[in-house]
Amino acid sequence: MTNEIAFEMATSAIRFGAGATREAGMDFADLGLRRVLVLTDPWLRQMKPVATALQSLEDAGVRFTLYDRVRVEPTDASFRDAISFAQGCEFDAILAVGGGSVIDTAKAVNLYTCYPPDDFRDYVNPPVGRGMPVPGPLKPLIAVPTTAGTGSETTGVAIFDMLDMHAKTGIAHRRLKPVLGILDPDNTATLPPQVAASSGLDVLCHAIESYTAIPYRSRPLPERPLLRPAYQGSNPISDVWSLKALAVTAEYLPRVFRDPGDEEARGQMLLAAAYAGVGFGNAGCHLPHGMSYPVSGNVKTFRMPGYEHVEHPMVPHGVSVILNAPAVFRFTAPACPERHLEAARVLGADTSRAKPEDAGRILADRIAAIMHTLEIPNGLQALGYDSGDIPKLVEGTLPQHRVTKLSPRPADRDDLAGLFEDAMVAYR
Numbered sequence: 354m355t356n357e358i359a360f361e362m363a364t365s366a367i368r369f370g371a372g373a374t375r376e377a378g379m380d381f382a383d384l385g386l387r388r389v390l391v392l393t394d395p396w397l398r399q400m401k402p403v404a405t406a407l408q409s410l411e412d413a414g415v416r417f418t419l420y421d422r423v424r425v426e427p428t429d430a431s432f433r434d435a436i437s438f439a440q441g442c443e444f445d446a447i448l449a450v451g452g453g454s455v456i457d458t459a460k461a462v463n464l465y466t467c468y469p470p471d472d473f474r475d476y477v478n479p480p481v482g483r484g485m486p487v488p489g490p491l492k493p494l495i496a497v498p499t500t501a502g503t504g505s506e507t508t509g510v511a512i513f514d515m516l517d518m519h520a521k522t523g524i525a526h527r528r529l530k531p532v533l534g535i536l537d538p539d540n541t542a543t544l545p546p547q548v549a550a551s552s553g554l555d556v557l558c559h560a561i562e563s564y565t566a567i568p569y570r571s572r573p574l575p576e577r578p579l580l581r582p583a584y585q586g587s588n589p590i591s592d593v594w595s596l597k598a599l600a601v602t603a604e605y606l607p608r609v610f611r612d613p614g615d616e617e618a619r620g621q622m623l624l625a626a627a628y629a630g631v632g633f634g635n636a637g638c639h640l641p642h643g644m645s646y647p648v649s650g651n652v653k654t655f656r657m658p659g660y661e662h663v664e665h666p667m668v669p670h671g672v673s674v675i676l677n678a679p680a681v682f683r684f685t686a687p688a689c690p691e692r693h694l695e696a697a698r699v700l701g702a703d704t705s706r707a708k709p710e711d712a713g714r715i716l717a718d719r720i721a722a723i724m725h726t727l728e729i730p731n732g733l734q735a736l737g738y739d740s741g742d743i744p745k746l747v748e749g750t751l752p753q754h755r756v757t758k759l760s761p762r763p764a765d766r767d768d769l770a771g772l773f774e775d776a777m778v779a780y781r
Contacts, residue, residue: 354573355573355574356570356571356572356573356574357569357570357571357572357573357574357575357585357586358570358574359581360569360585360586360588360590360635361527361578361581361585361635362588362590362591362631362635363509363527363530363634363635364507364530364630364631364634364635365496365506365507365530365531365532365533365534366532366533366534367506367507367533367534367536367627368533368534368535368536369536369537369620369623369624369627370536370537371537371538371539371616371620372537372539373535373536373537374402374405374406374409374450374497374535374537374539374540375405375408375409376409376535377406377409377410377448377495377497377535378406378408378409378410378411378412378413378414378415379409379413380495380533381410381413381415381446381448381493381495382413382414382415384446384493386415386445386446386493387414387415387416387445388415388416388417388418388443388444388445388446389410389415389416389417389418389444389445389446389447389448390417390418390420390439390442390444390446390447390448390462391403391406391407391410391417391418391419391420391447391448391449391450392420392421392423392435392447392448392449392450392451392455392458392459392462393419393420393421393423393449393450393451393455394421394422394423394424394425394451394452394454394455395421395422396425396662396663397421397450397451397455397499398419398421400543401539401540401543402450402451402497402499402537402539402540403421403450405539406448406450406497407419410448417448418442418444420435420438420439422434422435422438423435423451423454423455423458424454424458425452425454425660425663425667426454426514426649426667426670427454427457427458427512427513427514428513428514428515428516429473429513429514429515429516430516431458431513432458432461432462432465432511432513433473435458435461435462436461436462436465436466439462439466440466444492445492445493446492446493446494446495447459447462447463447492447493447494447495448494448495448497449494449495449496449497449531450497450499451497451498451499451500452498452499452500452502452503452505452552453498453500453502453503453504453505453512453670455499456496456498456503456505456506456531457503457505457510457511457512457513457523458511458513459494459496459531460494460505460509460510460511460524460529460531461511461513461524463491463492463494463529464476464487464491464511464524464529466492467489467491467492468487468488468489470485476524476526477515477522477523477524478522478523478524478525478754478755479754480752480754481515481518481522481752482522486526486579486580487526487528487529489528490528491528491529493532494531494532495531495532495533495534495535496531496533496534496535497534497535497537497540498534498535498536498540498623498626499540499541499544500541500544500548500549500552500626501541501544501549501552501553501556501609501619501622501623501625501626502551502552502553502554502555502556502626502670502671503552503555503626503630503670504556504559504626504627504628504629504630504631504633504634505630506531506534506535506536506627506630507530507531507534507627507630507631507634508529508530508583508630508633508634509525509526509527509528509529509530509583509634510523510524510525510529510583510634511523511524511525511529514649514650515650518650518749518752519647519650519651519745519749520646520647520650520651520748520749520750520752520753521645521646521647521649521650521753522646522752522753523755525582525583525584525755526583527583530634534627536620536623536624536627537623538616538619538620538623541619541622541623542613542614542616542619543613544609544613544619545613545658545659546609546610546611546613546659547657547658547659547660547728548659548660548669549606549609549610549613549622550606550609550610550671550727550728550729551657551659551669551670551671551672551729552622552626552669552671553602553606553609553610553622553625553671553727554606554671554672554674554675554723554724554727554729555626555670555671555674555675556598556602556606556622556625556626556629556671557599557602557603557606557675557700557720557723558638558641558642558671558674558675558678559595559598559629559630559632559633559638560595560596560598560599560602560628560629560632560633560696561595561599561678561682561696561716562633562637562638562639562640562641562642562759563587563591563595563629563632563633563635563636563637563638564587564591564592564595564596564599564632564636564692564695564696565587565639565682565685565689565692565693565696565761566584566586566587566636566637566638566639566759566760566761567586567587567639567758567759567760567761568586568587568588569585569586569587569588569636570586571586572585572586582637582755583634583635583637584633584635584636584637584638584755584756584759585635585636585637586636586637586759587636587692588635588636590635591631591632591633591635591636592632592636593632594628594629594631594632595628595629595632595633595636596695596696596699597625597628598625598626598628598629598632599629599696599699599700600699601621601622601624601625601628602622602625602629603699603700603701603723604621605617605618605621605622605625606618606622606625606723606727607723607726607727609622610726610727636759637755637756637759638756638759639681639685639756639757639759639760639761640677640681640684640685640756640757640760640764640772641674641675641677641678641681642674642753642756643750643753643756643757643760644677644681644746644750644769644772644773644776645670645673645674645676645677646673646749646750646753647745647746647747647748647749647750648668648673648676648677648733648736648738648746649667649668649670649673650749651738651742651745651746651749652666652667652668652736652737653666653737654666654737655667655668655736655737657669657672657730668736672729672730672736675720675724675729675779676729676730676732676733676736676776676779677772677773677776678717678720679717679718679720679721679775679776679779679780680717680772680773680775680776681772682713682716682717682720683713683714683716683717683775684713684762684764684768684771684772685713685760685761685762686712686713686714686716687709687710687712687713687762688761688762689761690709690710690712690713691709691712692761693712693713693715693716694707694709694711694712694715694716696716697712697715697716697719700716700719700720700723701719702715702716702718702719721779721780722780724779724780725780729779730779731778731779731780732776732777732778732779732780733773733776733777734777734778738777739777740774740777743770743773743774744770746769746773747766747769747770747773750769751766751769
């Protein structure tokens with residue numbers, strides 16, 4: 354194998370400021386775009402962020418068509434529904450107002466309407482799909498996040514549940530990135546504490562996973578630059594953004610959870626999500642995310658407090674990720690203990706006398722303490738899983754090559770089974 358020689362840093366433009374959503378219409382008008390497809394979900398459709406965004410379009414003289422059926426935790430079926438709707442519309446650009454589910458759905462709509470494939474799985478990450486690269490430029494997409502977590506406004510990744518597999522997969526290419534992410538703290542003012550906690554813990558995992566991922570030079574060299582993956586492994590630029598995101602999250606996530614009215618903390622968490630998005634959007638995540646996908650895809654009856662507006666059983670993405678994190682970082686720490694210790698230090702652990710062999714325990718304990726403070730369910734058992742579910746969870750993780758192969762320590766089938774067993778209880 355010839356090793357990679359370069360990494361490529363790509364991200365969206367970012368605008369930050371309270372009230373910035375009111376500028377979205379002017380952005381489209383200034384680009385000469387007069388027909389916009391707006392995507393959101395049914396719950397947000399009734400709320401101020403969407404009303405503000407639509408008013409901005411009207412004020413700028415931009416015509417729009419609204420699709421408000423985005424599914425929270427989207428599936429291939431919900432992607433297809435949105436794509437089918439969009440194919441019946443005329444539009445020059447897309448505006449996504451919502452969390453990661455909405456923004457990811459908008460990315461899929463943009464791709465599949467610009468370059469319809471022969472088969473839906475053509476663009477889906479292997480081994481689930483063919484992983485075809487995006488053939489060319491897409492229409493301008495502006496993303497207005499209403500949660501501080503996924504960082505989807507900065508990334509070229511769209512995640513969804515593949516229903517026949519009971520596991521998540523995704524589509525990944527740098528051309529999927531929005532042209533602009535508008536970070537407006539006004540849009541997170543009504544987030545329930547539990548939603549803020551789950552979203553913020555996704556930021557935390559994005560940051561640690563990208564910082565501890567395999568180095569970019571250990572990946573194979575692609576045949577041509579177009580084939581260089583969105584997730585390239587840890588690199589010097591992603592490291593900066595990931596550690597900054599981790600530091601901001603450690604300081605401000607507990608504040609948002611205690612007081613959703615804390616505007617400074619809300620704004621800082623929106624920035625942290627974007628920082629982490631720049632980091633993991635180019636370096637990638639690894640095992641906590643890979644293991645989270647079957648946890649979300651095989652949910653039985655669990656409903657998280659704070660998500661009462663969601664009509665189906667659901668494990669919020671940040672919860673499904675963080676529940677695996679302590680077990681994973683105990684496992685991966687021997688591969689790069691110095692990076693695990695640095696992450697623990699940034700999160701507030703005392704590492705002054707730590708030995709390399711202590712790295713996994715120290716980081717895992719610090720994460721578990723944060724989970725306890727944020728009242729996160731205590732492990733997979735609290736979601737209704739038990740040891741009998743582990744084979745199915747392992748099977749759902751094995752196809753997640755896009756992320757699992759970035760783990761600093763390889764995990765085979767038996768390793769994954771042990772990790773899921775360890776994750777049944779998160780803190781004691």
